[in-house]
Amino acid sequence: MLLENMAYTEVETYLNEKDIILVPVGSVEQHSPYGLIGTDFIVAEAIARTVGDNMNLMVAPTVCYGVSPHHMAFKGTVALSPSTLIIVAEDIVRSLVAHGFRRILFINGHGGNIVPLETAFRQLKDEGLSGYFDVLSWYTEAGVKQTCREAFGDNEGHHATPSEVSITKLLRPSAFSGKAISEQKVEKPKYYWPLTAAEMRTFFPDGRMESAPWLATAELGKQIVAKAAEDLEQKIKDILTLNVL
Ligand SMILES: [Zn+2]
Known part of the structure; x- marks a missing residue:
């Protein structure tokens, strides 16, 4: 059930029964020579829509851009600053709450978005806005972490991971013609965080972070x-039992 395909009358009908909506959020950032710049939002959107279909929940249009300034030394990255994402998230949540949504869940595909989103929710609560607002990153729950570990072990890494690249291979197979395929060394440098764009490129010269994206397959995706x-879905079932004031 996609908000973008509904008439406002259908949203009224939905709100008579449910007060939950999923908002996919990702990033537009380099994913090494092996992966797509849109990886994070493509993956977050697909997973949010799968959950929406399975649970019959409304899914809002995707927030494609995210907080990626540390990827700016690679061509094609388009980054929001954290303060911009805070404002965007606050306006999205305020709009949805104004219509009667009370459980607003951002389904996230990019680590850099988490702190700004949580800051936005904190600020909205401090304003006195009613509702339950949360960010659920698709890759952090125990079950999916185990699936990724079993598939790729230590080659999963932290960025341009074979897991996320596998999902985009499933969803956008034709986009992979012309992408790198050769195996490289998986380096594990000792580094600190956060990094500037220049530091990121120095520690991780081809944009991968400790990952082997050439192992990605659509079947694993x-x-x-x-x-x-x-x-x-397990998590959301719990959230649906909350008494949201
Ligand atoms: Zn990613």
Whole structure:
């Protein structure tokens, strides 16, 4: 059930029964020579829509751009600053609350978005806005983490991971013609965080972070989407039992 495909009358009908909506959020940032710049939002959107279909929940249009300034030394990255995402998230939540939504869950595909989103929710609560607001990252629950570990072990890494690349291979197979395929060394440098864009490129020269994205396959992508959706559905079932004031 996609908000973008509904008439306002259908949203009224939905709100008579339910007060929950999923908002996919990702990033537009380099994912090494092996992966798509849109990886994070493509993956978050697919998983949010899978959960929406399985649970009959409304899914809002995707927030494609995210907080990626540390990827700016790689061409094609388009980054929001944290303060911008805070304002965008606050306006999205305020709009949805004004219409009667009370459980607003951002389904996230990019680590850099988490702190700004949590800051936005904190600020909205301090303003006195009613509702339950949360960010659920598709890759952090125990079940999907285990699936990714079993598939890729230590080669999973932290950025341009074979897991996320597998999901995009499933969803956008034709986009992979022309992408790198050769195996490289998986380096594990000792580093600190956060990094500037220049530091990021120095520690991780081709944009991968400790990952082996050439191991990605569409078949594994299918399994990972299913597991991530299952994990989120469990979590959302709990959230639906909350007495949200
Ligand atoms: Zn990513």
